[in-house]
Amino acid sequence: MRLQRAVLLAAGGLLVASVAHAADGASGDVHWWVWPLGLFVVCFLMGIVAVPAGIGGGTLFVPIVGSFFPFHLDFVRGAGLLVALASALAAGPTLLRGGLGSLRLALPLAVLASASSIGGAMIGLAMPAHLVQTLLGGVVLGIVALMLLSKKSEFPVVARPDALSQALALHGVFIDGATGRTVHWQVHRTAPGLVTFLGIGVLAGMFGIGAGWANVPALNLLMGAPVKVAAGTSGLVLSLVDSSAAWVYINRGAVLPIIAVPSVVGMMLGARIGARLLDVLKGSVIRHMVIAVLFFAGARALLKGTGIWP
Amino acid sequence: MNPSAGQPIEQLLYARLLDWSTRLGLVVLVVSFAAYMLGLATPHVPLQQLVEVWSHPVGRYLELTHSPSGWGWLALVHRGDIAGLVGIAILAGCSLACLLALVPLYLRRGDKAFAALCLAEVAVVVVAASGWLSGGH
Numbered sequence: 001m002r003l004q005r006a007v008l009l010a011a012g013g014l015l016v017a018s019v020a021h022a023a024d025g026a027s028g029d030v031h032w033w034v035w036p037l038g039l040f041v042v043c044f045l046m047g048i049v050a051v052p053a054g055i056g057g058g059t060l061f062v063p064i065v066g067s068f069f070p071f072h073l074d075f076v077r078g079a080g081l082l083v084a085l086a087s088a089l090a091a092g093p094t095l096l097r098g099g100l101g102s103l104r105l106a107l108p109l110a111v112l113a114s115a116s117s118i119g120g121a122m123i124g125l126a127m128p129a130h131l132v133q134t135l136l137g138g139v140v141l142g143i144v145a146l147m148l149l150s151k152k153s154e155f156p157v158v159a160r161p162d163a164l165s166q167a168l169a170l171h172g173v174f175i176d177g178a179t180g181r182t183v184h185w186q187v188h189r190t191a192p193g194l195v196t197f198l199g200i201g202v203l204a205g206m207f208g209i210g211a212g213w214a215n216v217p218a219l220n221l222l223m224g225a226p227v228k229v230a231a232g233t234s235g236l237v238l239s240l241v242d243s244s245a246a247w248v249y250i251n252r253g254a255v256l257p258i259i260a261v262p263s264v265v266g267m268m269l270g271a272r273i274g275a276r277l278l279d280v281l282k283g284s285v286i287r288h289m290v291i292a293v294l295f296f297a298g299a300r301a302l303l304k305g306t307g308i309w310p
Numbered sequence: 311m312n313p314s315a316g317q318p319i320e321q322l323l324y325a326r327l328l329d330w331s332t333r334l335g336l337v338v339l340v341v342s343f344a345a346y347m348l349g350l351a352t353p354h355v356p357l358q359q360l361v362e363v364w365s366h367p368v369g370r371y372l373e374l375t376h377s378p379s380g381w382g383w384l385a386l387v388h389r390g391d392i393a394g395l396v397g398i399a400i401l402a403g404c405s406l407a408c409l410l411a412l413v414p415l416y417l418r419r420g421d422k423a424f425a426a427l428c429l430a431e432v433a434v435v436v437v438a439a440s441g442w443l444s445g446g447h
Binding site: 030032033035036070071072074075082085086089090092093094096097098099102103104107108110111114115118122125129167168173174182239240243244245246247248250251252253254255256257258259260261262264265268 | 346365402
């Protein structure tokens with residue numbers, strides 16, 4: 001246990017060191033292959049910590065890579081969407097088979113969020129980079145606050161589903177792996193939930209970040225889905241929303257395989273290790289470490305966008 | 311107890327199709343990227359030039375490298391760097407086949423609302439992919 005914790009902390013330390021190194025070398029004469037290799041290593045480390053911290057890799061990717069690597073933010077956001085998309089697609093089948101992801105709950109939310117993510121992506125690509133960077137910094141610092149303050153409700157009480165939820169039959173069942181118990185669930189406040197996902201789609205498209213940090217509280221605390229169903233369904237919603245937004249970036253030419261591919265592969269390999277460590281690591285330690293990294297990256301994005309720390 | 315027990319049939323079908331299409335996309339992505347890195351196919355933008363232009367906004371990057379936008383990349387798919395977009399396009403489009411496969415299932419069951427939702431999501435992704443809204447053409 002101590003060894004595993006040490007390994008993870010070392011991984012986190014290495015992540016920070018890699019990022020710092022990337023920052024130092026950003027303006028120097030560096031061989032081209034250093035950057036994809038650096039991306040792979042940084043994304044691998046991000047993948048390890050993202051799963052135990054309970055956030056999507058895309059949330060870490062854009063602020064960190066956008067602030068410390070030499071690529072323009074347009075390409076970083078395009079790659080960030082692909083990182084979030086590939087992770088969500090890879091996890092989707094397992095979540096669906098286990099009942100932790102509900103296709104029925106995800107579809108109505110995803111349709112609205114996908115449509116608004118196209119608008120978000122178009123707005124993001126039309127805005128000047130410094131403005132996007134400043135807003136991104138603000139959003140990331142907001143995520144930090146959300147992670148520090150928000151509480152989760154494992155099995156929220158939904159006394160009565162609303163009319164829309166009943167009409168769409170937004171309910172399901174899953175077997176809780178921790179207790180072996182069969183859990184039946186239903187949701188309420190469907191209309192406010194749909195409106196919330198419209199806004200989440202705009203943010204996902206504009207900043208190229210997976211919006212799991214917003215999806216999970218909306219599904220869990222607002223709509224009353226059990227936290228495991230909220231996390232699983234969030235992944236499904238992401239896989240659809242990020243598809244739409246990713247196409248906008250592909251069409252604009254803002255997806256460079258040399259940035260996107262090492263990032264996607266590194267993040268997915270890291271996430272596999274992170275998922276294995278999930279059961280044995282203390283989530284709160286990882287969570288605090290990720291909050292610290294996000295705070296640093298968010299502050300850096302804000303200062304870079306405002307020109308204080310270019 | 312089988313964890314899949316009790317899950318709707320359409321959810322399991324979606325999971326199976328998503329599983330295979332994601333694997334296909336990832337394999338194509340990795341193979342094409344390996345070919346690019348190994349120099350098996352000449353890139354459209356040489357790697358040495360790429361380092362000098364990837365810090366520019368996408369519009370300027372396209373001008374400097376004479377790269378296409380929209381679906382213009384298909385004409386250059388034999389180029390090492392552009393070939394990587396095939397795997398990316400498969401990943402970004404693989405949900406479409408999964409959603410379309412559900413429509414007959416929902417209709418057979420009389421669940422018109424969810425058949426319509428599947429088609430609506432397909433329409434949104436197709437519009438995004440078409441480039442009509444993003445000015446990709």
